[in-house]
Amino acid sequence: MTARPPRRRARRAAESAESGEPVGFDRRLVPPMVLGSILNPINSSMLAVALIPIGRAFGQPPSQTAWLVSGLYLATAVGQPVIGRLVDAYGPRLLYLWGTALVGLAGLVGVLAPNLWVLVVSRVLLGIGTSAAYPASMSVLRTESERTGAKSPTGVLTILSASNQVIAVVGPTLGGLLIGAGGWHLIFAVNVPLAAACLLLGLRLPRGGTMPSGARTDVPGMVMFAVSLTAFVLFLMDPAVVRWYLPAIGAVLGVLFVRRELAAAEPFIDLRVLGGNVPLLATYARQLLAYTTAYAFLYGYSQWLQEGRGIDASQAGLLQLPTAVAALGATALTGRHARVRGKLAAGSLIQVGVCAALLLLTPDTPVWVLVLLAAGFGLPQGLNGLANQNALYAQAEPARMGASAGLLRTFMYLGALLSSAATAAFFEAGATTAGLHDLAWLMTGVAALNLLFSLTDRSLARIGRES
Template identity: 65%
Template structure:
């Protein structure tokens, strides 16, 4: 008989026949720190711009900075979680979130706010890979591969927080001003630290030959240079894509030669379905975040709503995303969810072309409700696909890379938002952004429709470490 969890955690645990439910609270709370910070800022961009006299092309760096840090930090933290175990990385990351919240709440300038957002991005990068590693570890411990319910809880929580974020941000701003969207990280961080210290197991890591630091540095350089160019693509910044290409070449050479690489390109390159999942994550979230940032700014500047009212206007988005996530979360149905989500994104982007300054309130609410449904489907589908397609020994690294593609999409969305709103979020810019989103949604459908392998993703018996 397998011993109870006492030897692993130091406290009496559940029967090995089932998932340790005490892990759910720290897993969920830690994993939502990133989406809540990425979404709350949407309604704070305009008041922050007013406070510091900055146009949208500058305040968009509050978005880009967090996603740039996260795009680099997620796979790095994921690899470290795979090597050293989830507990220490989880606690370190969530502690950084509290520090970043304090820095943002007292920042005297836009530059200081951007630095706080970078720290937030790094701090929030550990919890999601840690949660995926804990889920895989529980499957190995119990010998039962039944993660759909746990993965659904993670996905629903992240989707819900992402879409509720603007409404929450608007409420906080209405109560205490824009600095409260930073201050709220302090109690959230404290709760994560308490729950993590009490409930996360002291599991041994899976360290092999050491940390591939040169690979991590090259990966960071290629991403940072590329994203800096995409956020402001100009001819006089030609050196940035060149630097990114050089770093990418060096990264590929390095990772193909070392015995224990940061990202195993040999395995990844031979896993076409997983690469397709990363691409779909990028396409789906480019549209989702372009709508979140672009539509919210337009509601405030193009439609003339206050920050708090604009946040409330996105409540139908939150409700529809939450409802569809809750109703479909326990069924994997990856292909069906991706097809339905991409079709509804296309419909929602087309509906945005009908929106103008004089549009009735019901139409503004209906567009949000329509686009909330694919937000509730696509994240569920890609997360379940990754769990089935990734190497179990590198599940945290693979999960971190999935989040990287999420935030590459967010960076692309923020760059598009800055391009279509160079001075002000007007209706012409919103319609241009809608066409951009429509193209991305069509590509998502085109990559999903012919892929029959998605319908064959099934459970498998987990391998013991």
């Protein structure tokens, strides 16, 4: 990405000063960006310690409660780029407010759910509603960068990344405390006050989009993308020969989607630009691999702690608190440094080691070992998430920042879906130690592949250099 010339940056700063606008980044925008963007990770991670209690409440095995995970991630994987493109078209405020209002409604549906499948509907609504805030925040970052002439708002990017990373890993602890205080219903009820706060703070966000006046939104392209991805994921969650029609539908619509996007004047996803942006594609691939492993640990390890190790939900949540502390420490120590290659190499290498360490766990493993293991998983979460977000900011086309940021989250949650499918398969007979070991072999292989991608991507060395 070409840096803004110094004279132009100075002129933009002078214009802001003359108009009475803040010369630096408008810090009033940070609270709604942070609070809105954590809605998805907090709902993702709190559920990790609630799956066993919910399954017991409704008499459902882990293979069925896995749909609570998959429902949110399927909706998010589809919703993030779609809503991100709408953010580009109509501005961050409108989509942010609609999305957070839907989060509050989904929380009420979850509290009142009479059975597992209504609860799944609540999770789908949560997935759609929480898809707006992150692309809206990245769009605001780009707009503020253009207004102030700042090359890269590393401080705000670090705050955004740190809040997401820490909430994602502190979620199991919070979920365990809420379950201990009033049952699993509270992890849905907490969305109501969070959504209300977002609605108030979201009024500070700017209105305008970045698409040219008169440009059309590619609704057919969005629909093809959504249905194709949904068909593939539904098959992945329950693969069987009799369901052959799902990948067939996905493949046909995928081909039609590619043909349309290549021919459209204003495509939903500009495949011509994206296809030529190999560094950005590599960032998406690393995001997929990193979070396949991270979410397999989040959900698989949490369930094993309760069934394989015999720890209750509240204690299982507390045992994952070191993950949050380690992730926060890694982000805080490295966040001010714009370079990403070292972070990705270190994060993926640590991830390989801790995944392999899962193979050594037994039902009698001492608690202090479990604490160290949880801390070990926090380090790569802090490093990988921050580095991939910074890489995207440097690599994405500015006018499509919302859609590009949404796609980053799509690959993140595709990783979550893959991990959910793997966890459901390996824990078909319950969250046993043998099942955890089988899952650990898969996690180690995926982490090793992520390490290979990080070490061989030479384009990463250019990110963060002083111009």
